[in-house]
Amino acid sequence: MTQPPSSRDIDALIDPMGTGVFRAVEPLQVAAMLESQGLNDKVARELYDHTSVFSLAETAYSHIRSKGAPPPGSTGFLKRARPVAQILHGLLYALPAALLPAASGLVGTQWLMPGLVFTTGLGWVIGGAATHLAYSLIGHGHVRSAGRVLRTGMLVAVLGVAMLAGVITGLRDGPVELIALCIMQVTFQIASGILLFYRREGWLGLIMMPAVVAGVAYIVIGDSDIGLLTLGVGFACILACVAGALRLTLTRNPAGDAAEPPLRLLARANVRALLPWVLYSTLSAVFLLQAEARYVLDRTDIAVAGAGLVIGMGILEYRAHAFEDETRAAIRQVRYPSDFTRRGRWLLAKGVLICLAWLAVLSVLPLAFLLGKNELTHASIAMAAAHVIVGGAYFLAFLLGNQGRVVPLCVAQAAALAVHPLGRLLLPAGAPALADVLLFAAAALLFLLILLVLMSQGLRDVRQYS
Structure with a gap:
């Protein structure tokens, strides 16, 4: 025996x-x-x-x-949180905002803002799908194919936006310059995403700095010739971002790398997992952008009130990675699953509260701007609060997405869409903007609560945090 x-x-x-x-x-x-x-x-x-x-x-x-536990100093895992770099992501994405005054002076706000809303949504969906597929391919060791997916995503986004802006311009007899501005916007959106994908935050900030300086100069001087020069500088900076992004996708793979299967076969193998992500990205873009789009022309006080969320997106990303690091560390410090569940719920509550607090602070910036212009209203305050709630929900969405729980995300986002904009149909004719904004805030709160329940229940499954 x-x-x-x-x-x-x-x-x-x-x-x-x-x-x-x-x-x-x-x-x-x-x-x-x-x-x-x-x-x-x-x-x-x-x-x-x-x-x-x-x-x-x-x-x-x-x-x-x-x-006992492993020796002190032996973490057993690489920390995913990068405080400075990740917190700056939101601000880096917002850098082209310095060019908006010059662009508005060229084509007019009545054309620029609707065009940017549509192109941002399209870029959001295409860029998100390409990035998710690229991460999946890299996880399977197909680094060259990941670069090809990112380049293809940029090309598809540019062609899609060119056609969309062309349709808007043709049907509404708009200025042809709008097409170029929309292409500039989505090109930056995708190229900056690629730079951040490869962790080149410093490159992005440095490349776009001349555009920011030129945009500020136009605001100070206000001359139309300076506006054209500003857009020229912005165009050159965006081209430099594209060049840097393409270089990363091409040169990250030495010629000696092992051969990879054809991209069409790899994409086909991942398409089933990709479809829920595309659906969630689409639902998210519709939920957020439709709430703002109707106010971009006649109620700019409401449209700009949510700018704090854009600046704070990097904080949400950082806190999501910090939560993952904290939970993995907590597993080492507990003995039973119930202990981990209690610790995890405390960490989850802490993460949500930190995100809400930071977004509330950042929301003061656009509200202070509106106050300085004597345009602060109850509706703009409500819209800023709604975006803070949306940000808390997006923090939880980051966590659920990182765990691959995309289908519940889609269901939660669809429930929020059922409240707003569908619930808007129940408002009486001529209802004030404040009523619509409060309905959007209620939809955001429902979204947040559903995701909070999903995450809290998911903490019982310890295996996905190990």
Whole structure:
């Protein structure tokens, strides 16, 4: 009869799992790790004198607990949170806003703002789909193919926006310059996303700085000739962003890399997983942009009130990664799943409150601007508050998305859309803008609460945080 496994045998068994095994909070997790190493019931019986993998896992788990945690300083994982870089993402995305006064002077606000709303939505969906697919390909080791997906996404976005802006211009007899401005906007949107994908925040800020300076100069001087020069500088900076982005997608893959399958086959294999992401991106773009689009011309006080969310998107991204780091660290400090669930809920509440607090502070900026222009209204204050709530929901959406729980995200976003804009149909004719904005805030609150429940319940599944 085989002798029961000794302490040395168990050490040899768990060593290949590395420090990750010390994050197990129950024997079932150890059993899953053993099975991932190829160990089955037959091996457990013949080599370790246990009736099953689960019986062996219980012994291994007890042995792990007797050894304690890994040595101090051994984290066992790379931290995903990068405070400065990630917090700046929102501000970096907003840099082209410095060019808006000059662009408005060229084509007029009545054309520029609706055009930018539509092109931003289209770029949001296409850019998000391309980035998600690229991350998936890199996760499978297909680095060159990921670069091709990002380049293709840029091309598709530019062509799509050119056609969309052309239709708007043709049907409404608008200025042809609008097409060029919309293309500039979506090109920056996709190119900046690629630069951030490759963690080149410094490049993006440095490349766009001349455009920001030129935009500020136009605001100070206000001359039409300076406006054309400003847009020329902005165009050159955006081209430089494109060049930097394309270089990254092309040069990240040495010629000696192993051959990869054709991109069409890789894309086809990932299309089923990609479709829910495209649906969620579309629903999110519709939910946020439709609430603002109707006010971009005649109620700019409401339209600009949510600018704090744009600036604060980087904070949401950073806090999402920080939450993941904190939960993975918490797994090392608890013994039972119930302990982790309690700790995780506290960390979740802390993350939501921090995001809401920061967004509330940032929302003061556009409201202070409106106050200085004597245009602050109850509706603009309500819109700013609604965007703070939306931001809290987006923080939770980041967490759920990182766990691959996209279908529940789509359902939650659809529920919010059922409240606004569909609920707007129930408002009496001639209802004030404040009523519509409050309805949007109610939809945002529903979205936030649904996601909060989903995340809170998900903390019971410890495996996805290990």
